[in-house]
Amino acid sequence: MITGTGVVKTFKQRGKMLGAREVRALRGVDFAIPKGGAASFIGESGCGKTTLGRIIAGLETYDEGEIEIGGVPMSGLKHKQRQPHFRKIQMIHQDPYSALNPTRTVHQTLHAPLTLRAGQTGRSRAWIEERAAEVLSLVGLDPGTVLSRYPHQLSGGMRQRVVIARALTVDPEMLVADEAVSMIDVSLRLGILALLKDLRERLGVSVLFITHDVATARYIGADGELYVIYRGQVVERGAVDTIIADPVHPYTQSLLSAIPVLHGLEQPGEQPVMPLESLDESQSDAGCLFARRCPFRGERCAEERPLLRITEGAPQEHACFYPERRDVIARPMSEV
Amino acid sequence: MGTQAPGVRIGGLTVVYKTPAGELPAVRDISLTLEPGTITGIVGESGSGKSTLALSLLNAVQPPGRIAAGSVEIDGLGDVVGLAGEELRKARGRHIGYVFQAAQNSLNPLKTVGKQLLDLGRSHGVEDLRGLVREAQELLGRMGLDGARVLDSHQHELSGGMRQRVGIMLALVLNAHLVVLDEPTTALDMITQANILKIVREVHAERGLTTLVITHDIGVVAEVADRLAVMYGGRLVEQGPTREVLGAPQHPYTKGLIKAIPRLVGDIDEARALPGRPPTLATVPKQGCVFRERCALRMDVCDDVDPAPQVDQGERGPRTVACHAVTVKEHA
Amino acid sequence: MSATLIPETGSAASEMRRNFWRGVWRVMRRKPSRLVGVVIIAGFILMGVVGPMVLPEHLPSDTNAITQAPSWEHWFGTDPQGRDVLALVITGSRYVLLTAAVTAVITVVVGTAIGLFSGFKRGRWDTVLMRFTDMKLTIPGLPLLLVLATVWQFGSPLQMGLVLGLLGWGGVARAVRSQTLSLRERGFIEAARGLGLSTRHIIGKELLPSMAPYIAMNMLISVTGAVYSQVGLFFLGVLPYESDNWGVMLNLAVFQAGAMITPNALGYLLAPLLAILLLTLGIVLVVDAMDEIFNPRLREE
Numbered sequence: 030m031i032t033g034t035g036v037v038k039t040f041k042q043r044g045k046m047l048g049a050r051e052v053r054a055l056r057g058v059d060f061a062i063p064k065g066g067a068a069s070f071i072g073e074s075g076c077g078k079t080t081l082g083r084i085i086a087g088l089e090t091y092d093e094g095e096i097e098i099g100g101v102p103m104s105g106l107k108h109k110q111r112q113p114h115f116r117k118i119q120m121i122h123q124d125p126y127s128a129l130n131p132t133r134t135v136h137q138t139l140h141a142p143l144t145l146r147a148g149q150t151g152r153s154r155a156w157i158e159e160r161a162a163e164v165l166s167l168v169g170l171d172p173g174t175v176l177s178r179y180p181h182q183l184s185g186g187m188r189q190r191v192v193i194a195r196a197l198t199v200d201p202e203m204l205v206a207d208e209a210v211s212m213i214d215v216s217l218r219l220g221i222l223a224l225l226k227d228l229r230e231r232l233g234v235s236v237l238f239i240t241h242d243v244a245t246a247r248y249i250g251a252d253g254e255l256y257v258i259y260r261g262q263v264v265e266r267g268a269v270d271t272i273i274a275d276p277v278h279p280y281t282q283s284l285l286s287a288i289p290v291l292h293g294l295e296q297p298g299e300q301p302v303m304p305l306e307s308l309d310e311s312q313s314d315a316g317c318l319f320a321r322r323c324p325f326r327g328e329r330c331a332e333e334r335p336l337l338r339i340t341e342g343a344p345q346e347h348a349c350f351y352p353e354r355r356d357v358i359a360r361p362m363s364e365v
Numbered sequence: 366m367g368t369q370a371p372g373v374r375i376g377g378l379t380v381v382y383k384t385p386a387g388e389l390p391a392v393r394d395i396s397l398t399l400e401p402g403t404i405t406g407i408v409g410e411s412g413s414g415k416s417t418l419a420l421s422l423l424n425a426v427q428p429p430g431r432i433a434a435g436s437v438e439i440d441g442l443g444d445v446v447g448l449a450g451e452e453l454r455k456a457r458g459r460h461i462g463y464v465f466q467a468a469q470n471s472l473n474p475l476k477t478v479g480k481q482l483l484d485l486g487r488s489h490g491v492e493d494l495r496g497l498v499r500e501a502q503e504l505l506g507r508m509g510l511d512g513a514r515v516l517d518s519h520q521h522e523l524s525g526g527m528r529q530r531v532g533i534m535l536a537l538v539l540n541a542h543l544v545v546l547d548e549p550t551t552a553l554d555m556i557t558q559a560n561i562l563k564i565v566r567e568v569h570a571e572r573g574l575t576t577l578v579i580t581h582d583i584g585v586v587a588e589v590a591d592r593l594a595v596m597y598g599g600r601l602v603e604q605g606p607t608r609e610v611l612g613a614p615q616h617p618y619t620k621g622l623i624k625a626i627p628r629l630v631g632d633i634d635e636a637r638a639l640p641g642r643p644p645t646l647a648t649v650p651k652q653g654c655v656f657r658e659r660c661a662l663r664m665d666v667c668d669d670v671d672p673a674p675q676v677d678q679g680e681r682g683p684r685t686v687a688c689h690a691v692t693v694k695e696h697a
Numbered sequence: 698m699s700a701t702l703i704p705e706t707g708s709a710a711s712e713m714r715r716n717f718w719r720g721v722w723r724v725m726r727r728k729p730s731r732l733v734g735v736v737i738i739a740g741f742i743l744m745g746v747v748g749p750m751v752l753p754e755h756l757p758s759d760t761n762a763i764t765q766a767p768s769w770e771h772w773f774g775t776d777p778q779g780r781d782v783l784a785l786v787i788t789g790s791r792y793v794l795l796t797a798a799v800t801a802v803i804t805v806v807v808g809t810a811i812g813l814f815s816g817f818k819r820g821r822w823d824t825v826l827m828r829f830t831d832m833k834l835t836i837p838g839l840p841l842l843l844v845l846a847t848v849w850q851f852g853s854p855l856q857m858g859l860v861l862g863l864l865g866w867g868g869v870a871r872a873v874r875s876q877t878l879s880l881r882e883r884g885f886i887e888a889a890r891g892l893g894l895s896t897r898h899i900i901g902k903e904l905l906p907s908m909a910p911y912i913a914m915n916m917l918i919s920v921t922g923a924v925y926s927q928v929g930l931f932f933l934g935v936l937p938y939e940s941d942n943w944g945v946m947l948n949l950a951v952f953q954a955g956a957m958i959t960p961n962a963l964g965y966l967l968a969p970l971l972a973i974l975l976l977t978l979g980i981v982l983v984v985d986a987m988d989e990i991f992n993p994r995l996r997e998e
Binding site: 073074184185187214215216217218219222223241242244248273284289292294303307308358362 | 410411509524525526554555556557558559560562581582583584585587588607608609610611612621622623625626627628629630631633636637638639642643
């Protein structure tokens with residue numbers, strides 16, 4: 030179980046001669062990802078979803094709030110003490126090309142973490158070789174052909190599988206996949222998603238999926254939780270299928286409306302939502318963060334910030350004063 | 366200079382790249398017609414040859430590549446393959462606008478957008494530079510940007526979506542009526558992507574263009590294109606009206622691609638990954654069907670004989686598919 | 698991280714090494730110019746190692762044949778003491794190469810260490826070290842060398858190499874630092890850290906191999922710089938006289954034998970110049986291959 034409460038992160042932008050500008054990347058985010066569970070963060074780039082993922086993987090520090098891994102709070106610990114906890118959470122980067130060292134073979138890449146592990150647990154050299162082959166088989170690669178290869182000799186999909194295999198060498202409890210398929214060929218994407226899903230089911234590894242594409246989030250775990258993040262705040266949170274079917278926050282609705290419609294196969298939703306303007310980080314923080322772009326904003330939105338809560342009529346949490354279900358997603362022709 | 370949407374007829378186009386293993390075709394014997402005033406979408410994965418095909422439209426294939434055979438006839442311009450030097454340079458920009466990938470930094474980081482616009486104007490001998498700037502501002506305004514501010518900005522001051530709109534402006538400002546968009550929304554967010562696609566559609570209609578969109582994302586084509594062409598391993602495997610191809614795909618690759626898209630509603634487990642992986646220049650079969658390695662309908666004939674495109678004149682335009690299995694089924 | 702590191706399986710490692718050298722051979726064969734470069738450098742090393750062993754310590758001087766023009770007997774003529782110029786160049790090469798080697802080692806070791814440390818630690822250490830490096834880079838080299846040479850008459854190749862190396866690591870440090878900064882943002886370094894791999898592993902196994910081509914190139918370039926500097930210093934005559942030294946030969950050719958006006962002494966002037974030129978050429982030709990040698994993708998293709 031990995032939980033976070035009120036996680037805050039502020040970046041100071043340098044460069045300006047006077048008065049460094051502060052960017053609020055996360056404004057008090059709560060989350061809970063159960064063991065073997067699935068969660069997805071969705072939102073536009075710059076919304077803070079990647080920062081949150083990196084904080085959870087221990088690659089970035091947080092300013093306020095608390096993260097607990099298996100019940101152990103992280104903020105009281107020193108860097109060295111945190112490391113073994115964060116090692117249970119492994120990051121799968123977006124770019125499989127820079128995630129593997131071009132000068133090292135797959136064998137070398139897997140060997141290093143396994144050797145470390147063998148040293149810690151007093152296992153033999155044979156175990157290392159065995160385990161290397163095992164993790165490769167787990168991700169659907171043939172150890173015999175792949176071990177001696179350099180990254181450039183592998184396709185994007187195979188590289189991403191090696192990256193996942195490398196993460197598995199430390200027996201992680203959770204994989205954080207940050208846009209893990211966006212740089213992979215379309216016909217191979219589903220294979221990687223299926224692999225993550227399979228690892229979840231077979232090994233009980235929880236998966237945190239960070240994406241701007243809701244449909245892929247659904248594939249990893251329809252039973253999982255979806256967090257819609259906007260400018261560092263969770264604006265809607267609930268079961269994936271609930272939010273896809275009955276979104277109530279106008280921002281979630283804009284995200285869902287923006288998914289391309291496969292004309293000929295699908296019928297567009299009847300009430301698509303388009304934000305009034307594009308994302309501007311420098312906009313004032315007063316009131317609802319989405320108010321300026323929101324086509325349905327009311328008077329209250331400019332003055333007060335709505336907090337994430339459950340209201341009558343919707344099973345999911347949302348941060349909107351005027352929640353209303355709208356028909357935004359495309360439906361298959363056969364259903365219409 | 367024509368002011369009407371030109372038609373484009375690509376005939377038997379083959380583009381080869383010189384490699385240590387000899388000259389290998391990145392695009393092989395492709396015939397494709399872009400009807401005047403339509404948006405055509407070309408879908409393909411990496412190594413499918415889609416970008417090479419787009420560059421051929423400008424006769425801009427760089428060595429070690431070269432156009433080995435075929436023709437690219439553009440109305441009002443003739444066969445582009447025969448053009449060279451000054452004529453070719455004039456044609457690019459004046460007749461054909463090219464919008465580079467959003468992810469690439471196709472703008473000069475050291476110059477403001479306005480300066481680059483003026484450079485473009487001067488290199489094409491535009492006399493009325495003021496008019497050019499006015500036109501650019503109008504176009505940017507049309508796309509929802511503050512024209513004056515954008516022209517004063519450097520590349521790093523613009524967001525991905527804004528850069529992409531600047532790219533479209535630069536492609537259209539010289540009044541080109543044939544526009545090629547290479548991966549117009551890659552690396553953009555969903556909402557920005559929806560915005561850009563809307564702009565592409567609207568500008569296309571307002572200015573009377575012939576548009577070609579190159580992408581790996583079927584969704585993008587589904588949103589904007591009238592006609593859809595699917596490329597695989599340097600070959601055109603299927604083409605036709607977008608709705609028809611999506612609604613009733615015939616080629617096993619097209620079917621597989623559509624099946625591999627996770628959907629928002631319905632049984633999520635219906636989504637299926639395509640087995641195998643796309644071929645590279647070196648691994649693409651020299652003879653026979655290029656897709657057979659990953660095909661569930663593979664037959665003996667696929668190994669030796671290249672399936673010929675079967676044309677079917679439909680109501681909404683011709684539909685072509687190049688697959689032995691489909692042909693056999695029809696004749697059976 | 699004190700876990701004992703089990704070495705990578707012996708057979709696999711030796712197999713890799715074999716593949717590496719096979720790859721190097723492929724890269725070298727790709728362009729004939731590279732092979733020429735290797736042959737030139739190998740030739741000079743042979744000269745430097747074997748030359749002084751074969752030739753007598755005091756080269757025979759023929760007082761009847763001083764400052765002779767090139768002939769079949771003396772390919773580059775003789776010097777004002779009647780010694781064979783070619784033999785002088787050969788025996789002198791040891792000094793040049795030894796200095797160059799010492800310089801290269803110091804430049805690379807100091808430069809890489811400081812660059813890596815700076816780029817990896819960042820923060821205060823980086824600022825301090827880079828200010829220091831900048832300061833060093835701004836001091837004009839030759840005047841400083843001249844001052845140092847007159848104050849401390851460093852004559853032996855080791856001393857010379859030490860001085861040149863300690864003056865010359867700035868460029869390498871800068872290059873290595875900027876490489877480190879850009880590489881440490883790459884996914885694979887982040888992943889290594891996330892997996893809990895030791896800093897030693899990250900630097901030694903992940904960072905250094907990726908930077909090897911830059912380091913190798915900088916090393917070879919610093920070698921050419923060292924050759925020029927030392928020859929220059931001896932030519933200017935600010936260092937104690939060495940009997941067989943390319944710089945001294947140039948000095949004597951110009952100021953004693955009058956090579957500028959005496960055609961007979963032309964060989965005496967040209968021979969060391971030609972040697973310097975050839976050595977530089979050899980290095981430049983080999984530098985071209987470094988990128989391909991250390992990049993597995995370019996090596997295999």
